[in-house]
Amino acid sequence: xxxxxxxxxxxxxxxxxxxxxxxxxxxxxxxxxxxxxxxxxxxxxxxxxxxxxxxxxxxxxxxxxxxxxxxxxxxxxxxxxxxxxxxxxxxxxxxxxxxxxxxxxxxxxxxxxxxxxxxxxxxxxxxxxxxxxxxxxxxxxxxxxxxxxxxxxxxxxxxxxxxxxxxxxxxxxxxxxxxxxxxxxxxxxxxxxxxxxxxxxxxxxxxxxxxxxxxxxxxxxxxxxxxxxxxxxxxxxxxxxxxxxxxxxxxxxxxxxxxxxxxxxxxxxxxxxxxxxxxxxxxxxxxxxxxxxxxxxxxxxxxxxxxxxxx
Amino acid sequence: xxxxxxxxxxxxxxxxxxxxxxxxxxxxxxxxxxxxxxxxxxxxxxxxxxxxxxxxxxxxxxxxxxxxxxxxxxxxxxxxxxxxxxxxxxxxxxxxxxxxxxxxxxxxxxxxxxxxxxxxxxxxxxxxxxxxxxxxxxxxxxxxxxxxxxxxxxxxxxxxxxxxxxxxxxxxxxxxxxxxxxxxxxxxxxxxxxxxxxxxxxxxxxxxxxxxxxxxxxxxxxxxxxxxxxxxxxxxxxxxxxxxxxxxxxxxxxxxxxxxxxxxxxxxxxxxxxxxxxxxxxxxxxxxxxxxxxxxxxxxxxxxxxxxxxxxxxxxxxxxxxxxxxxxxxxxxxxxxxxxxxxxxxxxxxxxxxxxxxxxxxxxxxxxxxxxxx
Ligand SMILES: Nc1ncnc2c1ncn2[C@@H]1O[C@H](COP(=O)(O)OP(=O)(O)O)[C@@H](O)[C@H]1O
Ligand SMILES: [Mg+2]
Numbered sequence: 001x002x003x004x005x006x007x008x009x010x011x012x013x014x015x016x017x018x019x020x021x022x023x024x025x026x027x028x029x030x031x032x033x034x035x036x037x038x039x040x041x042x043x044x045x046x047x048x049x050x051x052x053x054x055x056x057x058x059x060x061x062x063x064x065x066x067x068x069x070x071x072x073x074x075x076x077x078x079x080x081x082x083x084x085x086x087x088x089x090x091x092x093x094x095x096x097x098x099x100x101x102x103x104x105x106x107x108x109x110x111x112x113x114x115x116x117x118x119x120x121x122x123x124x125x126x127x128x129x130x131x132x133x134x135x136x137x138x139x140x141x142x143x144x145x146x147x148x149x150x151x152x153x154x155x156x157x158x159x160x161x162x163x164x165x166x167x168x169x170x171x172x173x174x175x176x177x178x179x180x181x182x183x184x185x186x187x188x189x190x191x192x193x194x195x196x197x198x199x200x201x202x203x204x205x206x207x208x209x210x211x212x213x214x215x216x217x218x219x220x221x222x223x224x225x226x227x228x229x230x231x232x233x234x235x236x237x238x239x240x241x242x243x244x245x246x247x248x249x250x251x252x253x254x255x256x257x258x259x260x261x262x263x264x265x266x267x268x269x270x271x272x273x274x275x276x277x278x279x280x281x282x283x284x285x286x287x288x289x290x291x292x293x294x295x296x297x298x299x300x301x302x303x304x305x306x307x308x309x310x311x
Numbered sequence: 312x313x314x315x316x317x318x319x320x321x322x323x324x325x326x327x328x329x330x331x332x333x334x335x336x337x338x339x340x341x342x343x344x345x346x347x348x349x350x351x352x353x354x355x356x357x358x359x360x361x362x363x364x365x366x367x368x369x370x371x372x373x374x375x376x377x378x379x380x381x382x383x384x385x386x387x388x389x390x391x392x393x394x395x396x397x398x399x400x401x402x403x404x405x406x407x408x409x410x411x412x413x414x415x416x417x418x419x420x421x422x423x424x425x426x427x428x429x430x431x432x433x434x435x436x437x438x439x440x441x442x443x444x445x446x447x448x449x450x451x452x453x454x455x456x457x458x459x460x461x462x463x464x465x466x467x468x469x470x471x472x473x474x475x476x477x478x479x480x481x482x483x484x485x486x487x488x489x490x491x492x493x494x495x496x497x498x499x500x501x502x503x504x505x506x507x508x509x510x511x512x513x514x515x516x517x518x519x520x521x522x523x524x525x526x527x528x529x530x531x532x533x534x535x536x537x538x539x540x541x542x543x544x545x546x547x548x549x550x551x552x553x554x555x556x557x558x559x560x561x562x563x564x565x566x567x568x569x570x571x572x573x574x575x576x577x578x579x580x581x582x583x584x585x586x587x588x589x590x591x592x593x594x595x596x597x598x599x600x601x602x603x604x605x606x607x608x609x610x611x612x613x614x615x616x617x618x619x620x621x622x623x624x625x626x627x628x629x630x631x632x633x634x635x636x637x638x639x640x641x642x643x644x645x646x647x648x649x650x651x652x653x654x655x656x657x658x659x660x661x662x663x664x665x666x667x668x669x670x671x672x673x674x675x676x677x678x679x680x681x682x683x684x685x
Contacts, residue, residue, distance in 0.1 A: 050526040052684050075528035086519035090327045091320070102316050103527035147523065 002064060003028045003155050003186045004049070009058035011044050011210075018044040020210035021058070026188065026203075028154070031181050033201030034190040035297065037309055041210035042190045043083055046159050050080045062155065076104060079153035081145050083160045083190075087132050093119060094128040097146050104151035118150035121179070123172060138169025145173065149180065156180060157188040162196060174200055194297040194309055206301060213304050222295045225303045228253070230293040231264040231273065236286035238262060245283055249275045256308055260288075265302055313529045314537040321541025324514075325507070335503065335549045339496035340556055346617065347489035347561065363434050365414040366406050368397040376449065380418055383445045392438065414438045422446070436643075440651025447655065491619060493563030494649065497553050498641045499616040501579040502607055504546040508587025509603040511538050512685050521685040531679060539584055546580045566649030571657045575648070578664035579641050583607075585671035592678035614638025637664065 004026040011019040019041045026032045036042050047053040049060055051071055060067045067074035087096050098115040106114055119125050122142035132140055141161060149156060158177070162170045177200055181187050191197050197204055198218060205215040214221055235242075242262050243255040251270025256263045266272060273290075280287060293299075301309045326332060367384070371377045384394035394416065397403050403415035407426050413434045415426040425442055427435030515521035524534050551573075557563040565572060590603045611617065614636035633639050640660050647656035679685075 050522075052522060052525055054683055072528045075526060078526065080522070080526050082519060082522045084519040084522075086523045088320075088324070088518065088520060090324055095323070099316065099320050100523055100527070103313060103524070103529050105528070107312070 001028050002026065003030075003062065004188070005059075005061040005064070006045075006049075007059045007061075009045065009048060009060065010056045011041075011048060011053060012056045018210050019048070019055075022207075022210065022212055024205060024212060024215070026186065028186050029181070029184075030203055031177065031187045031189060031201050033197035033204035034188055034207060035192070035194060035197045035204055035301070035309075036207035037192055037305075037307065040207040042207055043159055044210075045207075046080070046157050046188075046190065049157065050078060051075065076151075077154045079148040079151065079156040081148045081156070081158040081161050083163070085140050085144050087140065087143055087147060089131065089133040092129050092131055093124050093135075093143050093146070096132070096143060097150050100147045101150035106151060114150045114152070118146040121149065122146045122176060136166070136169075138165040138172075141165050141169060141173065145176065149185075153185070155186045155188070157190070159190045160192070161189075162191065162193065170196075192309055194301070198297050204297070206297075206304065208305050214300065218297065221297065221300045225295050225300055227268050228295065228299060228303050229266055229268045230295055230299045231266065231276065232261060232291050232293050233264065233276075233280070234261050234288040234290075235280070236260070236288060241283075242280065242285070245279055246276060249279060252276070254302060254306065256302075265299065313533045314540060317524075317534060317537025318541035318544065321511075321538050322545050325541070325545035332549075335500060336552055336556075339500050339553055342617075343489065343492045343496045343557060343561060343563075347492045363392045363414070363438060364412045365392065365394050365416055365438055366397045366401075366403050366412045367394045367416045367418070368403055369418045371418050371420050374420075376418055376420075376423075379449050379452065380423075380445070387441060392441070416442065436646045437651045440647045440653035440656060443647075443653055443655065489557070489561050490564045493554075493557035493561060493565070494645055495614075495616045495619075495638075495642055497550055497557070497576065498579065498614070498638050498645065499611045500553055501546065501550050501576050501641070502583045502610055502614075502638050504542065504580045504583035505587035505590070505607050506600070506604050507542055507546065508539075508584040509591045509600050511542060511584075511588060511591065513591055513597070513599070515685055525684050531685075534685070535676075535679065539588070542584050543577075543580055546584070547577060550576050550580065564649065567652065568648050568654055568657075571648050571654050572645055575641055575645055575657050575660050575664075578661050578668070579637065582637060582664040582668040582671070585668040585675065589671035589674045589678075592675050610636040610638050615642050637667070640664075 002025050004024070006022055006024040009019055009022045010017065022041075022045065034042050034045075044053065048055050049062075049067070051067060051074070062074040062077055065073050088099075091099065094115055097118050098111055101115055101118070102111055116125070116128070119128050122145050124139065124142055124146060127135070127139065132143055135143065145158070145161060148158075161173055165173075174196060177187055177189060189197065189201055201218075203215070203217055204221060205212045206221070207213070214224065216224075238257055238260045240257065242257065246252050246255050246262075246264060249266075249272055251267040251272045252264055253267065254265045256265075264276060266276075277287065277290065298309055301307075367380075369377050369380070388394065395412075397406070397415070403417065404426050406412050407415045413427075417424045417426075423442060423446055425439055427439060512521070515524060525531070554565065554572075558565055586606075587603050590606075591599045593599075594602055609632075613632045615633075616638060640663055644656045644660035647653040
């Protein structure tokens with residue numbers, strides 16, 4: 001069954017088109033990655049799915065029911081982890097989870113059980129009676145997740161749940177996403193961190209300027225860019241002028257710099273490695289290592305948009 | 312059920328915010344103490360209400376009103392409030408202004424008018440209260456007279472003993488400054504509900520939790536009503552604490568109609584909440600909180616929270632501002648309820664509060680419906 005069906009979805013803010021005629025289908029049981037740079041329109045899409053925003057046009061179905069017509073049904077089956085923390089600092093972790101779960105019709109012992117279960121799930125059982133104002137960023141993010149899952153929704157949408165947290169909490173969250181999926185939840189995972197999406201998602205959509213520009217499994221996405229090679233050159237030091245230096249080399253498409261590494265995307269069909277290295281050596285650059293990388297999602301993104309995901 | 316759990320959550324915020332709570336309760340209590348002591352002289356604490364003297368000019372040339380009033384004056388006179396005919400050639404309003412009498416009553420064929428002393432605000436209120444109940448009864452009697460002339464006497468006769476009962480309660484009561492400030496501070500704190508209400512929706516938006524409330528399978532109206540209910544209960548509890556504190560610690564006088572007093576305060580809190588809510592919808596952004604808090608401060612000031620505002624019907628800008636303040640309406644009405652046992656004085660205040668509450672709520676609901684999200 002399709003858990004989510006989006007048809008021709010558009011959202012305009014004045015003249016600005018944040019989501020542009022988007023269509024998407026997600027089946028039950030997937031971990032679906034929604035990958036895009038900041039401002040691509042991911043949150044706006046999610047806000048329409050969760051009925052926080054009214055679409056300018058288009059249709060959204062959850063479990064094959066139109067959310068505009070059966071909003072209660074849609075809402076009951078949906079759990080949202082908002083991009084910005086949405087918790088009460090002056091209520092304990094338990095009170096937060098139990099208050100929000102209560103809005104989904106859970107009462108009494110059942111409510112207590114589910115709230116405790118959700119806290120257990122995100123590893124905050126021992127903090128149930130503590131106030132979030134004393135929590136670390138990662139703990140708050142985990143509580144933010146607990147508040148979205150206690151009512152056992154069929155579809156959970158996480159909007160950048162790992163922004164600005166320590167690696168330990170990030171791993172914890174990624175592990176819990178997998179566990180949630182194993183327990184039968186469908187998950188839409190939004191991020192601009194490609195490694196995360198690559199690590200956990202079974203299918204991925206790349207969003208840019210409000211449009212889905214590519215969609216498929218990791219392998220499918222990577223296989224679309226067989227015509228590009230990704231050369232990683234480590235230098236002793238990088239001046240920032242290497243891009244200009246390499247632009248004239250035939251086949252070179254883009255040059256990116258990450259610390260003292262430059263990454264060159266080039267037509268796979270053009271044999272230009274010698275020219276590239278010569279160009280660098282003639283300019284007096286000291287080369288430490290050279291390797292040709294497997295294409296990853298970043299390469300895909302770069303090839304499709306001409307921009308780096310992190311820009 | 313959702314409404315209840317949202318209301319309870321709202322009260323948790325209110326009562327866990329120690330600093331605001333301390334301010335809500337501490338400020339009025341301290342002020343009651345300081346102003347109550349410092350301004351004792353501003354009140355006629357030496358003169359008992361029994362000494363009230365009122366000048367009367369009867370311009371009706373006899374007739375039923377004149378007769379009825381004479382009977383009323385006689386009954387009331389037994390308790391010490393004396394109605395004396397205005398000396399020939401004297402000007403009643405000047406008599407009042409020169410403090411020779413506490414009030415001046417004019418009977419004409421159009422009805423009764425009263426000029427109160429601006430110095431003895433409380434005495435004036437008492438006289439006004441007595442006259443109000445007299446006119447109520449007279450009007451009733453007049454209505455009866457039109458249908459069954461024989462029964463008129465009866466209505467007026469029972470009226471007489473009522474004034475006496477009312478006055479016997481109050482005649483030796485001396486409203487002091489603590490009494491004044493107990494009432495004034497309580498009414499002011501009731502109005503403060505507007506400030507909390509201004510942050511009611513915005514607070515959720517700032518915390519990001521508005522998102523969770525809106526995506527939950529509940530109606531917007533449930534969120535709205537739950538939050539209002541929680542706020543109203545929290546504010547009423549504060550109001551009750553101040554009443555009890557003033558009553559039992561400062562021994563302030565609250566009269567014999569606590570139920571009516573509380574009903575007026577409930578209506579005031581509901582009106583204040585609605586005002587704050589409408590304000591936060593109409594004046595978007597964080598600026599609305601500042602504006603609402605300024606408005607409440609002005610209402611407190613002009614409404615007599617910090618010093619007694621006298622019964623100066625003379626008009627002018629001050630008079631105009633004073634009468635705009637809901638704190639003023641409530642203070643005025645409740646003074647009559649408490650000191651003159653004039654329960655009917657509560658009605659106009661209740662009506663005004665409920666009317667404005669309905670207006671502000673209507674505005675808020677319209678604004679809320681239009682919005683995406685909360
Ligand atoms: N309420 C709004 N009013 C105007 N523009 C908005 C609003 N919300 C988002 N946008 C714009 O829409 C675009 C997409 O935003 P968003 O969906 O938050 O992106 P993402 O979540 O992918 O980072 C951005 O350019 C943003 O500035
Ligand atoms: Mg976003």
